[in-house]
Amino acid sequence: MVNCKDMWDEELERLRREKLEEMLQQSEKEGGEKLKERIVVPTEDENGLNARLSEHFGRAPYFIVVDLNEDGTVANVQAVPNESEHFGGFGRPPDCILQLKPNAVITYGMGPRALSIFQSKGVAVLRTNASTVKEVVEAYTKGLLEELTEGCHHAHHR
Template structure:
């Protein structure tokens, strides 16, 4: 059985009801969802964002890569962060819903587009 490890930046720790963060790097939490190839959710865990944006160390992409994701779902991100994920072979998809539950359902149905270009408005943090 193949397991997808999906990371989604969120503004709260409310499990599948957590709302997605509009700011990828400034999300207070990263929701980690482990899902079987059959679409069964095996695990849901909120990981605090301990990057330098929250008084910790490292950049948000580095923090997420430590979680070993296969997929990252977000509204948008800057070009440098996107490039880091592409080089690490993490699939980055554009979110199209407000909650983790809704975006996971869209993912299961194949309704999320791949994010291929970073947001030029994103402030460079690197």
């Protein structure tokens, strides 16, 4: 017997992955400066560089993806909705973010499981006290952010 819910879930996951891949392809530059790094920042809104950081990493409604050129200038900014299991979708937030192929995730803090997942995949997790993505990018390009070495065990990370 065919389970319609499973088929629907699989189709939604396929479409989500296609959309992420399309967004990644759009962010690659043709010619010009080479892209250096990609950072991901959990936010409360989808306002690009002006987006406000989310207090809770895994429950952030959006992740702002910032591609940087070799000289540290911003090449591309895009908002990606958090479609993890926390928002009725699939997978844990770190798994969803890893599909974006970031070099670093910058946040107020995160739980130990998420931190461990990123560390095991070689993705830097950096701590910030900035209020907006623009402030995060400025601190990141100046080398002012410190590595997050411990996950916190409560919902309020700031």
